[in-house]
Amino acid sequence: MSDVVLFDYWRSSASYRVRIALNMLGLEFRSISVDLLAKGQKSPDHLARNPQGLVPVLDIDGHAFTQSLAIIEYLDETRAAGFLPSDPVGRQRVRQLSYAIAMEIHAVCNTGVVAELMRVATNSEAARDAWMQKFIGEGMVAFEKLLNHPATGKFCHGDTPGMADFCLAPQVYNARRWNVDLSGLPRVLEIAKRCEGLDAFARAHPHRVKEPT
Numbered sequence: 199m200s201d202v203v204l205f206d207y208w209r210s211s212a213s214y215r216v217r218i219a220l221n222m223l224g225l226e227f228r229s230i231s232v233d234l235l236a237k238g239q240k241s242p243d244h245l246a247r248n249p250q251g252l253v254p255v256l257d258i259d260g261h262a263f264t265q266s267l268a269i270i271e272y273l274d275e276t277r278a279a280g281f282l283p284s285d286p287v288g289r290q291r292v293r294q295l296s297y298a299i300a301m302e303i304h305a306v307c308n309t310g311v312v313a314e315l316m317r318v319a320t321n322s323e324a325a326r327d328a329w330m331q332k333f334i335g336e337g338m339v340a341f342e343k344l345l346n347h348p349a350t351g352k353f354c355h356g357d358t359p360g361m362a363d364f365c366l367a368p369q370v371y372n373a374r375r376w377n378v379d380l381s382g383l384p385r386v387l388e389i390a391k392r393c394e395g396l397d398a399f400a401r402a403h404p405h406r407v408k409e410p411t
């Protein structure tokens with residue numbers, strides 16, 4: 199049985215990013231599901247792992263790590279994975295792209311944030327859908343513009359998949375889930391399609407972890 203344990207949730211974008219990174223490395227890991235719908239992330243057991251009450255948490259090398267991008271950078275640094283380029287300007291760009299998704303789009307579309315919106319809104323499902331479409335839609339339009347850059351290649355930065363792609367593919371999955379119109383974003387769609395064709399991404403896909411109900 200693998201010593202590497204990922205506490206995750208099938209539909210969690212942040213978990214999906216880490217699953218892709220682990221698969222890219224060919225690292226075997228055990229996945230333990232923390233059911234966000236049943237508030238498993240707020241259970242005493244999970245809060246002991248992560249006081250923020252969020253997934254993912256990765257148990258690896260004797261540590262319990264939180265924060266998906268910090269985890270991906272740790273894997274990159276300790277396994278010479280090449281998830282970020284070696285030059286500082288390139289590293290800055292890959293972080294910029296990754297943060298544009300993880301810190302701008304994802305942060306305001308997180309389960310806890312949206313649950314609170316639904317609690318205070320009158321027509322809560324309509325408010326939720328409009329919220330998701332606004333923030334994901336606007337964020338992805340900006341991301342498409344950021345990809346209009348000479349360093350963009352077959353993937354977000356150059357011709358090999360890296361941290362920004364690990365953020366993009368889950369965000370595109372999530373955008374589709376909320377019926378966000380991505381049709382005017384050719385770079386986003388082309389790169390996401392290329393990612394979806396890779397085994398490491400396909401095996402990390404939410405529907406490979408659990409069939410949607």
Ligand SMILES: N[C@@H](CCC(=O)N[C@@H](CS)C(=O)NCC(=O)O)C(=O)O
Nearest residue numbers: 210211212252253265266308309310
């Ligand atoms: N910045 C964190 C975000 C983690 C996060 O927001 N995880 C979501 C699932 S994608 C979660 O656990 N939400 C539960 C909640 O909001 O209560 C990371 O990248 O790991």
